Amino acid sequence: MITINKVYRQLFTKAWIWAYVGAVAVWLATIIFTQGQGAGQMLSAALSFATFSVIVGIGQMFVITLGPGNIDLSIPANITLAGVVAMKLMDSQNDLLMLGLLASLSSGFVVGVFNYGLIRVLKIPPIIATMSSSFLILSCAISYGRGLKIKPPEILADFTTIQFFGIPLLALGIIVLTIIMAIILHRTVFGLSICAIGQNPRAAKLAGIPVELIRFCTYLLCALLASLCGFLLAGFSGGASLNMGQEYLLASIAVVVIGGSSVAGGFSNLPGIWGAALFMFLLVTMLNTFGLSAGVRLMLTGIIIVAVITLSANNKMST
């Protein structure tokens, strides 16, 4: 009895558990509606699509952990540019795969350096800096990718869509990445410095943490992850498009918040990101399965997201 109690307390006092509870609830509601049909496929699809939200979510989470005001709004534009650049350079050829990946990451690198440069040199809040830079990045992508419809190289398309017993290979890879990131956040000097800055920037500075260097690395990491997401997403969806990044602004922020990380920074967790990403995808699937029109679906998505945020804020206040 004591052990059950202990397990219960261990689990349900974790902020991230609610995202999983939500995901399972939504999944059950859907399969009850379909009378069990497609339950497995739905999970496979959820894993596949959640992967992309998780990649950008991790980056956004690191940035948000830095404390109030830290957020990256350039993620959608960054995804689009990375996807467009990679597709154009690789030109559907398998042997140019590495070049494409490198080009994507380089574009992410430049974006990250530029973002931080604006924040630092112009002394402006990150929201404005990343928003201004996203205007420029998106224009670059539009101009560079005019009339673009290039298929991804076969290897990339296969790699991003292949499944083992219903589990997408890509999802496995990103689960490993999530674990590595969790270790970085909770066990390395870099990760702990990010949390320290988020909890109290002044104290962190007085404690000798190189605050600006850590911030630079965090924004860079976020931009690199977004460009990786752009590269993989273009492979997954059969090519890059100019609005491919659009939905990832909400997704990247929502998975962090729904996943139980503190919006005010300083306290974050990685398991929640997966739970939240699965929840978000399954939610849309559920509304689709119920046969609702696009308008109703969007409205319900909005209401549920706001409701979840309201509830989770309440939850955190009471504990």
Add this chain to the structure above:
Amino acid sequence: MSISPRLFRSFLPAFSLSFILIAIFYLQPRTVSYFGVNLLFNLALPIAFATLAQMCIITVNDLDLGIGAFVGVVASIGATLLNDTPLLGVLALLACILAYAALGALIHLRQLPSIVVTLGMSFFWLGLALMILPRPGGSSPVWLREIMTFKTPWVPFTIIALFVVAITVHWLLKSSAYGVILRGVGGNPTSVERAGWSLLKSKVVMYTLAGCFGVLSGLALIGLTTSGDANIALRYTLLSIAGVILGGGEFTGGRISPIGAVLGAMTLTLTGSFLAFLKISPDWQIGAQGGILIIVLALRALINRAESSK
């Protein structure tokens, strides 16, 4: 230099607008006319209203990532309900404003991050707009079209309207007693509260004002386009933030400027024409808006540095 950095900073929005306007006049002298100016600033009014809505939210240290979608809802209502059954249309618009007020209360009472809530709400608004108007169409009320295309003597209607709106809101927020309290909420909420003013009420007032400006933006927009579209104003979300910043607004601390915000919105409206006259592809329009934003912010950083070195 005898000009103080502070003065220079408050004139920056006007400088940037004049710079682009003069460049356009130079590139295409035919725009220096009643008709030309009217065309250049054709879409400035709805953008200016959206910018003022955003400014209200920024005043209390929040940010609204759903205003563009909200303007879309208003446009959809305006092109359908307001035209077919005016009474129902007006009630629907009032309900929209009430929803904004409620949003302000929710964000304050639960201490929610406005960015996430409004981003979530943007889905709600877009969905609502799609339900009202599933595909582009409808028709704006005739009276609305007549107002928006009203021909005033000497100076185009748009310019007069922008001027009047800017002065009114400036007076409201900068000179009236309650305006000072409202801005104080962004500056130092604790001291405003200790002085006996309700923070909840201030936030609700600002969100309500934002809702009103959102409605005005949507109505002005369909008065110009004559029909509605749910996606019509999604760009306005980021444009409005850019407009506030261009207009000299600070992101925190309730430091805002309504006149500046209107000038900022006008500057952003001009970028499209500016690029066209420079024969640069419209692909770069958003990029140019970002570029102007960065240049202005850089100038402001320089001014601030000059100020602090004094």
